[in-house]
Amino acid sequence: MLEETKQLIDTEMTVIEEGDVATPNGYVAGGIHVGLRREKKDFGWLFSSVPANCAAVYTQNAFKAAPLQVTEESISVDNKLSAVVINSAIANACTGHRGIEDAKQTQKWVASKLQIPEHHIGIASTGLIGEFLPMQKIEYGVNNIDIQNDSNSEDFNESILTTDKETKHIAVQVTIDDEVITIGGTCKGSGMIHPNMATMLGFMTTDANVEVEDLNSLLKESVDETFNMITVDGDTSTNDMVILLANGQSHNQPLTKQHPEWNKFAKAVQYVSQYLAQSIARDGEGATKLIKVNVTGAKTKQQNNVIAKTIVGSSLVKTAIHGADPNFGRIVTSIGYADHTINPNEIDVWLCGHLLVSKGMNVSFDELDLKAKMEQDTIEICAKIGDTPHKSTAFGCDLSYEYVKINALYRT
């Protein structure tokens, strides 16, 4: 379990570490190799036995990839999905009219195969931008969707990866109205990661019965605090999407914000979202360390967010942490260009628990002890900007030789 998410767990929540998007009742997920990647699984599906209420958030990049456009249009029909199919290796972005037609053709094939309406099928792609999908391979994938076998969700978790080193998944359970409710999730990173969204696909499922309007606002709030607070390299992709499905198979009474146990449910969704987002940061391209940045006391929450994300996104902070170098000047510098309105004489900065800057000035610290702490695999930076109660946390990773290597040779 990720150390950082432990604090979100309370006694009311059961964490299933091996759980994923198929753990809640009524979901099946799987994946196969169709030849888009050399050897690895590259085509996955997620299926709900009944149409599930659906909430979704999409990239804010002006170049929104074809599958996202098609999925958004489909969800808008009645806010329900029964299935999502995903391919890795090719993003189907910058592919114009033909890209849209390819995504729609995939919907048609899936509708025919699973006997469900086209608009109940979400499409997601991740990979290289500017190439067309080899549609015969996609058709082969659709023909081989297997929703009878509910034991191969690990194949799904693998099939959506690109340069990720590890699969990323979790599930939690809470009891609401004496019914056990499960929430599961699977996602992929791992470069071109920056709010708002990232080159990331996130799929969350629950068997709870949830009103779609409240499901939507819950997803947006959760994503703002989690997926939108991570950065790997500051690049926001064309293909990012997070989908949350609620199929009601736990047969609870419909959950709304007015329900006395809504917060318990919301907290569980937040936990899954946070866990997945942090998994992405920790597995950022070439990453050797997770960086957690807490910022408190700026005039607004938004200013806190900007400062936290700027610190964690600074190439100079990232390289210093890669080298276990307590170069706090870089932290201070990034605060100073993140927000020109701060008062430098009010800033305190801590690195791995050591106070390094007090009221904008350097203070002496135990460098040997700090350097030893910086060798650990999670590095925490705290910055106090002022005295307001606002708090923000952002997550990222160090910048390594490996990041350069991965990205200098990605396409070729």
Place this chain on the structure above:
Amino acid sequence: MLEETKQLIDTEMTVIEEGDVATPNGYVAGGIHVGLRREKKDFGWLFSSVPANCAAVYTQNAFKAAPLQVTEESISVDNKLSAVVINSAIANACTGHRGIEDAKQTQKWVASKLQIPEHHIGIASTGLIGEFLPMQKIEYGVNNIDIQNDSNSEDFNESILTTDKETKHIAVQVTIDDEVITIGGTCKGSGMIHPNMATMLGFMTTDANVEVEDLNSLLKESVDETFNMITVDGDTSTNDMVILLANGQSHNQPLTKQHPEWNKFAKAVQYVSQYLAQSIARDGEGATKLIKVNVTGAKTKQQNNVIAKTIVGSSLVKTAIHGADPNFGRIVTSIGYADHTINPNEIDVWLCGHLLVSKGMNVSFDELDLKAKMEQDTIEICAKIGDTPHKSTAFGCDLSYEYVKINALYRT
């Protein structure tokens, strides 16, 4: 000579490649080793035989280093400087009241040594943030300022460097009112480089007689088009400053914007500024290639600027270029997150002269020829966003293993 600045030269301008800040009449510059760095020169001075009209621009980082605060206050007295002293290795930033006092003490020593008023002395520092200056070394430096020897300006050019691999300097001459006017400049980079300003110090001098108000607006305009359009790593430093001195020793009639040959003078200043800015981009930390990005046709000049700087600052674009990989998807992606209001279906993108994206869609191109061109040491990206006449050019460099190496181990 840098290829990119050749276009700025016209027959009216003579370029002196070996020229620098001491080339115009009435200036002397030098530098010595005082022990701030291990072996290299680390303390420099620039001296004008008469008080020169002075224009300056400063970092926009909220943490403005002590020497900048002291220099800004001094210049505000009567807009004149006679001398500037600079140290490398230590930035004197985040040093609170003591940092200010140290900068003022340096002024006092220089004033006494050179017999000029304290407020006619500019102070600049570059290097590690959060450490105090060892004042006995600074005092040693001041005591050894030698303004009699006008042949050691190359020592000045060296003394201001940090991780720069090369000195950066140029001078040009134009004839105005039958007088030869010389404009010279010296600067340093080379990490923490991002508009607006960068970890850079730029010093420009001219022997022209120029009204201070017009000198100020000319410097601001030139910096906006040059120093503020380069990025190495997106980090804006605490210590950036560009100073332009005009000491009138060519004895021309005072130049103002109303003078019929003002544009000739302005163009020469712009040339020096552009040359120095590009030298910084090309010598960015770990850089192996200069990246030039032209963006045309956005709704406003400001949007053009943002898009150009976002492309050239994208870690994914920078690593792809490092690997000579024609991964145009990353260029398109960076345009899309730089400005959410663009119309993706209107975008054209060229890389090294090859059209890769037309109306937002990939087009086929000669990959072998393009890859060969990408092995060259200057890479040009062009993006057409729309049909307005606005144009912007930004400069940067690739992201290499060497950048990570330099910055993972900078402080230790």
